[in-house]
Amino acid sequence: MEIYQTEIRLKPRSRGFHLITDEIISQFSEIEDFGFGMLNIFIKHTSAGLAINENADPTVREDFESHFNKMVPENQPYYKHTTEGPDDMPAHIKTTLTGNSLQIPITHGTLNLGTWQGIYLCEHRNNGGSRKLVLTAYGE
Amino acid sequence: MEIYQTEIRLKPRSRGFHLITDEIISQFSEIEDFGFGMLNIFIKHTSAGLAINENADPTVREDFESHFNKMVPENQPYYKHTTEGPDDMPAHIKTTLTGNSLQIPITHGTLNLGTWQGIYLCEHRNNGGSRKLVLTAYGE
Amino acid sequence: MEIYQTEIRLKPRSRGFHLITDEIISQFSEIEDFGFGMLNIFIKHTSAGLAINENADPTVREDFESHFNKMVPENQPYYKHTTEGPDDMPAHIKTTLTGNSLQIPITHGTLNLGTWQGIYLCEHRNNGGSRKLVLTAYGE
Numbered sequence: 001m002e003i004y005q006t007e008i009r010l011k012p013r014s015r016g017f018h019l020i021t022d023e024i025i026s027q028f029s030e031i032e033d034f035g036f037g038m039l040n041i042f043i044k045h046t047s048a049g050l051a052i053n054e055n056a057d058p059t060v061r062e063d064f065e066s067h068f069n070k071m072v073p074e075n076q077p078y079y080k081h082t083t084e085g086p087d088d089m090p091a092h093i094k095t096t097l098t099g100n101s102l103q104i105p106i107t108h109g110t111l112n113l114g115t116w117q118g119i120y121l122c123e124h125r126n127n128g129g130s131r132k133l134v135l136t137a138y139g140e
Numbered sequence: 141m142e143i144y145q146t147e148i149r150l151k152p153r154s155r156g157f158h159l160i161t162d163e164i165i166s167q168f169s170e171i172e173d174f175g176f177g178m179l180n181i182f183i184k185h186t187s188a189g190l191a192i193n194e195n196a197d198p199t200v201r202e203d204f205e206s207h208f209n210k211m212v213p214e215n216q217p218y219y220k221h222t223t224e225g226p227d228d229m230p231a232h233i234k235t236t237l238t239g240n241s242l243q244i245p246i247t248h249g250t251l252n253l254g255t256w257q258g259i260y261l262c263e264h265r266n267n268g269g270s271r272k273l274v275l276t277a278y279g280e
Numbered sequence: 281m282e283i284y285q286t287e288i289r290l291k292p293r294s295r296g297f298h299l300i301t302d303e304i305i306s307q308f309s310e311i312e313d314f315g316f317g318m319l320n321i322f323i324k325h326t327s328a329g330l331a332i333n334e335n336a337d338p339t340v341r342e343d344f345e346s347h348f349n350k351m352v353p354e355n356q357p358y359y360k361h362t363t364e365g366p367d368d369m370p371a372h373i374k375t376t377l378t379g380n381s382l383q384i385p386i387t388h389g390t391l392n393l394g395t396w397q398g399i400y401l402c403e404h405r406n407n408g409g410s411r412k413l414v415l416t417a418y419g420e
Contacts, residue, residue, distance in 0.1 A: 001141040001278065001281040003419050005316040005385060007392075036145040038180055038276055040318060042385050044394030046334045051236045054186045059220035063229050064236070066218040071211065071351065078346040080339035089343050096331045096344070100397075101383045103241045105145060105182050105274040112147075112274050114184030117240075134385040134392050136318055138281065138419070139143050139278075141281040141418065176285040178320060178416055191376045194326045199360035203369050204376070206358040211351065243381045245285060245322050245414040252287075252414050254324030257380075279283050279418070 001037075003138040004030040010131045013123045015087070017051075017061040021119045025111065028135045037106035037139015044132045047091035047125045049098035055118025068094050068124075091124035098122045106139055141177075143278040144170040150271045153263045155227070157191075157201040161259045165251065168275045177246040177279015184272045187231035187265045189238035195258025204262075208234050231264030238262045246279055281317075283418040284310040290411045293403045295367070297331075297341040301399045305391065308415045317386040317419015321399070324412045327371035328403045329378035335398025348374050348404075371404030378402045386419055 008027045010020060024041065025031065031039060043050050054060040072093045074086040081089045102119065105112040121131065148167045150160060164181065165171065171179060183190050194200040212233045214226040221229045242259065245252040261271065288307045290300060304321065305311065311319060323330050334340040352373045354366040361369045382399065385392040401411065 001143055003281055003316050005387065036143050036276070038278070040383050040385065042383065042392070044392070044397065046332070046394070046396050052186070052240050053232055053236055054221075057221055060229065060232055063219050063221050064233060067212065067216070067233050070216075070218075072347065076347070076350075078350075079343050081334075081337055081343050089340065092333055092340055093344060093347050096333055096378055096400075098236055099239055099379055100332050103180050103182065103243060103383060105180065105276050107145065107274070112182070112184070114186070114272065116186050117184065120236075132394065134387070136316070136385050138318070141283055176283050176416070178418070192326070192380050193372055193376055194361075197361055200369065200372055203359050203361050204373060207352065207356070207373050210356075210358075238376055239379055243320050243322065243383060245320065245416050247285065247414070252322070252324070254326070254412065256326050257324065260376075 001138055001140045005136045008133050010121060012130050013121060015123055015126050017064040018121045019055060019118045020121045024119060030137055031106055032109040034106045034139040035108060037137055039104045039106055040101060040136045042101040042134040047095055048128050048131050049095040049100050049122040050102050051098045051120040051122055052102060052117050053120055054116055056116060087126050094124045141278055141280045145276045147274050150261060152270050153261060155263055155266050157204040158261045159195060159258045160261045164259060170277055171246055172249040174246045174277060174279040175248060177277055179244045179246055180241060180276045182241040182274040187235055188268055188271050189235040189240050189262040190242050191238045191260040191262055192242060192257050193260055194256055196256060227266050234264045281418055281420045285416045287414050290401060292410050293401060295403055295406050297344040298401045299335060299398045300401045304399060310417055311386055312389040314386045314417060314419040315388060317417055319384045319386055320381060320416040322381040322414040327375055327405050328408050328411050329375040329380050330382050331378045331400040331402055332382060332397050333400055334396055336396060367406050374404045
């Protein structure tokens, strides 16, 4: 087995859920070298997460944003960590609900995703800026 | 280190949380070949997830279903993605809350789960049908 | 590629979210042996989880506890699994919301975490006791 690792930056996105499958694959052609393997995608932040979900209808991503805002609202009376703005503490909680890394099988040189699966950047800050990812692929 | 990968289908389940530990192990005997390793289980769908939780009392799984239905209700006024039925958009959100892959250590040829841990299929559609999994084991 | 695996016990913690980055690193010096690799941390329990989040301000961890208690309250009328106390069934659900394993890239012998990222033990029982982790590192 062999392992490759690289670090990339995503272009900045607005608050919300965004499809980034192509932006990742295009920056890590080493995926093609593996017959069987795994890709790990790790985001080095605490207010933006990663997920795998529906890749076709943009309203799915809008509904994710609406529901996450309801499930983890801003300005709750029990929040103590408020100095970085009303979007900050909810962003930390939302990040942990989706998680900050993904494991995707590689099969015959491509990500073995289901037909409707795409990779989401879950950007929870109003101005999150460019996000850093570590990509690690291993296999044979 | 070596790596094995296979793709299996689970038998169809009703909406809810289901123990599938035995159905997975029985279809991937390669786990026994590893002294130390990892098993990744990846579900190729966006409306059913995977989790590890209590393996003994069936009411735990019923309570999961009750609480997920409360935390992510159907028919919310802000849902825009509604064409595939009232269970569809909640199923996407629930899937991302549990996640769609698991990493389990392999030790001396068996999954190194805690005494009370089992693998759950979290089926969020009313009629989800048979679900496809990619199983990847690696180690030495 | 090579793989190392060990099992450790964390010291007992009170209910809440706790930083455990140093307690893990200090018990697994094999991380230093890898130029490029991955660390998997797996918790062998169903009522305590793992997460990666903000490592600086302790009120972030307090807000996590407050919000998880609101999102998954005790004593809901639909809970059937109640024999182990009011904190038990919520602990199972909370554990699945954070997840019970982490994948962290290793780069040049250290965990490649972001500046503000730390590893959390999410202890959801009132008296959870010492928790067991399996640590698996692999790479080259």
